[in-house]
Amino acid sequence: MSQPFDANSKTRMANLAKSLLHNVGVVIVGFGFALLGRGLDGLLGIREFDGLPAAVAAWLLVAAGFLLRAWATCQFYQQHMKVISLIPPDDPSEPCYEAETVQLLREIAEHVATGDKQWIRRHGRVYELVA
Numbered sequence: 001m002s003q004p005f006d007a008n009s010k011t012r013m014a015n016l017a018k019s020l021l022h023n024v025g026v027v028i029v030g031f032g033f034a035l036l037g038r039g040l041d042g043l044l045g046i047r048e049f050d051g052l053p054a055a056v057a058a059w060l061l062v063a064a065g066f067l068l069r070a071w072a073t074c075q076f077y078q079q080h081m082k083v084i085s086l087i088p089p090d091d092p093s094e095p096c097y098e099a100e101t102v103q104l105l106r107e108i109a110e111h112v113a114t115g116d117k118q119w120i121r122r123h124g125r126v127y128e129l130v131a
Contacts, residue, residue, distance in 0.1 A: 015077035023070045027062065080124060 039046070047059075097105070111119045120126050 012033055012078065015074050017076040018077055019070050022073050026069060027066055030062075
């Protein structure tokens, strides 16, 4: 008899939960900026957008943005993408990586050079070039 939730589905559910929570925070921050913008509009005498079409368009854009970010964030977590790079303004062709990232890239290069697919599979995915 199979388990109702295997380890893979639990991981996916955890990734989905993290993604949704992250993006709820993004939407809250977005509404905070919208509130600041509304206050600025009031100071500048810019009138409000009223009416059903404006409200529908606004909520459709919020929903579409939320779903797109949730999907992208979920993919980010599922693919174990933890690389953060900083691009120096003096030489944008050379990104600066965190020390842990540099070490991981060196380890990956060593295991790729020796053909150690088992290690690579434990730490990520292996793709095969199809010509």
